[in-house]
Amino acid sequence: MSLQKRDKKHLWHPLKQHQLNPDSLAIVKAKGCILTDEDGNEYIDAIASWYTCMYGHCNEYIVEATYKQMQQLDQVMFSDFTHEPVIKLSEELIKILPQNQNKIYFNDNGSTAVEAGIKMALQYYFNNGEKRSLFIAFENGFHGDTFGAMSVSGLSVYNDPFEDFLIDVKRIPTPNGSNTKTLLEQLKLLVSHHNIAGFIYEPLIQGAAGMKTHDAKGLNTILNFFKQHNILTIADEVMTGFGKTGKNFASDYLETKPDIMCLSKALTAGLLPMAITSCTQEIYDAFLSNDVAKGFFHCHTYSANPVACATAIAGIELLTSTKIQDSIKWIEQSHSKFNTEIKNHPKVETTRHLGVIFAIDLNVKMARYGDLRDKLLKFFMDRGVFLRPLGNTIYIQVPYVISKAELQKVYQTIQDALHFI
Structure with a gap:
């Protein structure tokens, strides 16, 4: 058969x-x-x-690196242990990520990378004594299929049965080069009426929406606005990351860098599932406390799997090759x-x-x-x-x-x- x-x-x-x-x-x-x-x-x-x-x-180079690691260390829980592949991967990632990124958190896939980013933003304010619950996202964006990721996504074909269960999100049009002033007016109104936790966006290209592109200058202006109002920005580079836009990351085209970045897909060259949520030192520091409950209690069984880390290292080595x-x-x-x-x-x-x-x-x-x-x-x-x-x-x-x-x-x-x- x-x-x-x-x-x-x-x-x-x-x-x-x-x-x-x-x-x-x-x-x-x-x-x-x-x-x-x-x-x-x-x-x-x-x-x-x-x-x-x-x-x-x-790819023979990636397969060989993966096979070599499989013979040395296959899996160990990351909550209590560390290992050389994950340490090296963090070092190699920091070299190519935007300069403000300093901490690396591991997930399983693009949706869970976004999920962690959303939870980081919410708990960042919670740990600092603020309650913020609203997110801003672009119309027709797509960020994944888990509940937080669905909430900030705007494609109804994926989300309609679950609308009653999603977190609160306000959507804005993508900048097109002529609507920046209107967008800023809309954002000022939203900020004056809501406690906003974050803005999540696909930088420059909305993948699932049909590879729709938007204006880099306008996006940069929007990001500056959020910075000025102490609103965290989350760049979903699950699709755009690792060279696809001509630069290592689409965020490299922008002067204002995100507070949080979500990475997956080409991270491990299609060989193994793994994802990353990176963030600034400032965000990480908000989780440091003598109070255990202020830690980030979000975990995946296969977080920082050594074999997947070795695969990702080989991918970065190829990406940065001439x-x-x-x-x-x-x-x-x-x-x-x-x-x-x-x-x-x-x-x-x-x-x-x-x-x-x-x-x-x-x-x-x-x-x-x-x-x-x-x-x-x-x-x-x-x-x-x-x-x-x-x-x-x-x-x-x-x-x-x-x-x-x-x-x-x-x-x-x-x-x-x-x-x-």
């Missing part, structure tokens, strides 16, 4: 209505940018498997050239790109999970390219190791799809 048929007996896949979309393609092998299914068909992974495998699948940095630059240059070729196509409404991320909004109405979107996904897969449209947005986020021929095939497949729609 095929893997695809065996899958149906017990498995429940995420983001899927099984009555409408019953089949899941069985992948048996992955190497570099290529996924291979059980029938031997190959697909270019043009979204790096949800932005994780940025150095390619089964070879990968050069690859990021040529992919960005290729995107720019492709943009000039496609932006005036009659089926294209808008285009945008930053780093290795490229997005096209089609001037065709499509449901986020609907028939036309599914037909477009099948069109790509039938031609050996894995692209996963977000509504009417087609986006690329290729691994840094993609070849020129592979990238050109991705571009050509998108161009072909414009005639299909």
Whole structure:
């Protein structure tokens, strides 16, 4: 019996209505940018498997570092112990994180990284004798599926059944270069009527919203406003982190740095689950006390797993290498050239790109999970390219190791799809 048929007996896949979309393609092998299914068909992974495998699948350098650590120390609880891989990883992260980041807290995934960031912000004020409960977030943002992360997310398709159980959030539009003054007026009104605990944002690019970009200067102005009003800022760099925007982090484009950062996905190169919530020394110091209850009582069983830490160290070593940095630059240059070729196509409404991320909004109405979107996904897969449209947005986020021929095939497949729609 095929893997695809065996899958149906017990498995429940995420983001899927099984009555409408019953089949899941069985992948048996992955190497570099290529996924291979059980029938031997190959697909270019043009979204790096949800932005994780940025150095390619089964990267030999990362696999070797992981295997070596597995033979030395596999798992030890982080609440009572420490180990060399986690210490080294913290040292390597601090080298590339914005300079105000000084403490590293470990989680399991992007949602839990955000969850910890939200709880840090709330308890920071609580420990300082203040009660603050309201968060501010961008419209259409996405920060994860746990309850705090859902609360600050703005995509109703994920959250509608749970709205009555979420924390209080006020949403504002993203800065677009012309609305900064209006946004500041809105924020002044919110500050005058609420005790605000924090502002959470995806810096420069909203991933799940369709790779929507916003104005760096306007965002910086907003961040300055929150700093002036003693409101903590939380940068969700789960998607944008580790080179995807052309810099190590999207926050590197901004003068005002976040108080808290959330990291995952490419952190461990798609090999193992792990996430990090980093923060400033000031936030950490608010949890220091002779009162045990003022500590941060939030823990995950696999926090700072030694094997995952070794994997992340190898990933950072690759990220900072000349070879990968050069690859990021040529992919960005290729995107720019492709943009000039496609932006005036009659089926294209808008285009945008930053780093290795490229997005096209089609001037065709499509449901986020609907028939036309599914037909477009099948069109790509039938031609050996894995692209996963977000509504009417087609986006690329290729691994840094993609070849020129592979990238050109991705571009050509998108161009072909414009005639299909």
